[in-house]
Amino acid sequence: MAQTIPTSFTLILKKDCPTCALIEPIIGQLAASCAGNLSVYVQDDPAFPTSYPGRIDDTSLEFSYRNQIEIVPTLIRQTQDSAGESRIVGWDKSLWQEFTGVADLGAELIDFKPGCGSLTQDPGMEELLALKFGEAQFSAREVQVAATADIMEACYERGWTDGLPVVPPTALRVMKMLSGSKREAAEIIGRVPPDNVECSIEKLAINAVMAGCKPEYFPTVIAAVEAALQDRFCMHGLLCTTYFSTPVMIVNGPVSRQIGMNSGVNALGQGNRANATIGRALQLIIRNVGGGIPGGIDRATMGNPGKYSFCFSEDESHDDWNSLAMDRGFSRDESVVSLFAGDGLQPILDQQSRTPESLARSMALSLSTMVHAKLYGMADAILVVSPEHRRVLRAGGWSKEDLRRALYGELVAPGSELVRGAQDIAEGMPLSWKDKTLNKFREDGLHIVTTGGKAGLFSAIISGWVAAGERGSQIVSQKIP
């Protein structure tokens, strides 16, 4: 006959929990019933419960963390038979009596009282404890900053910033950032230009922390980097160019609203954390991981302010008006980040057009001057249609495709007016094209998005890099999980 091994109990308490206070009087009875095989851990006050001197101080929360305690009180029963370990939480008189085998346990107490959250579940505590007691291992090199040094200045001195302050990437912050995605920290997502070095999810998280991202933005940051690494985007060339351009990021779908991106008033401006920091994270990754430093590999003559961050979401409030992501083959309920190699913003003011036809001609006239009024087919563009201009188009029964078709129809010109020397201007298209009819935009080179506040009959042009298409950069999109 097998030897009987006594059952042991472990009780985890928190003084601040009224349910734990309720059951304090029964702890002695429970201890007696199992011949003292009772361990009592307390999370917040080592002097509690006063009636049980054998209590164990767990204010470090190590025991609670390692045993995955979520609710207090938790009672764990350990038997040597096949049942092994089992646990109950909160106070349920009949359940406790059955679980412990003590028929009159807590007979004088009320029947039921739910427990409270374990301190291990407090906001931010999980990452803190994982860092302290868990298996968290970072492969990034540790950089020690002296106690007397200003930590923000230390980041500057190491060349990690874009000129604005960064959030110092401590292990705790990086761990929280990683918690925003299901991807493994060690996973290599590709080689980041211009140095073409392997880049892990962990490195992305470090830079996302520095950019000021919240963990919930991290999947969008990852998708943006994956988009940038697509061969057709040509990130290496875009970074190196003397031209103005940089990645312009457009986020579509439910994620853009869930993380609070701005597609309304001042959507392309400052003030929204998600817009500002997601775009900045990509720039910092190119800088820090890829080694793309202005004046080094980045040879931009002037650059543009969007090289700090150029990221916004689209107004998707009308089902009859397709989003950019839908134009790119995704469905409306998918979250997608798209990257376009672009630069500054050229306004289109038209407060008089009340018909789609007039507005389209107006937009086309402005688009025709993009890059240079005599240069055709060199750069792609994003036409940013404001909600009020979209209203004019929709009121006239136009879809986005109708607008695109009309623009392409308008944006043609005889080569004779565009070639070098024409109009007494040396710049222009090659002379051999003088008898051709030229299109301002290559096929698939004009993209249309809607964003901005509800008031303002203004649209805008985001002009593209002058190496458009297969010889340079093409718009890319990546699904956000």
Place this chain on the structure above:
Amino acid sequence: MTTQTVLLDPTAELQPVERQLLPRLTQLAGATIGLLDISKPRGKEFLDELEQQLLKMGAKVKRYAKPTFARVAPTELSQQISVECDAVIEALAD
């Protein structure tokens, strides 16, 4: 006293973790070299000799002095040197 902070390196770790020196000059001919006297006795004699050597190598030389060796150079002086010179030699004495 707070303890030191540990940050995780955001870079590709192609460079040593210690802060790097700025790129060195590849040649002295035509370069403007600042000679910064930290204002300790006999520093001038030492810098005079350096100046002669540098001039022989085709460098241009500009002379500066800190008000006192006991304190870091005033910001205005550091900025002036950074604008006017390609490199600076800060010279001690004693």
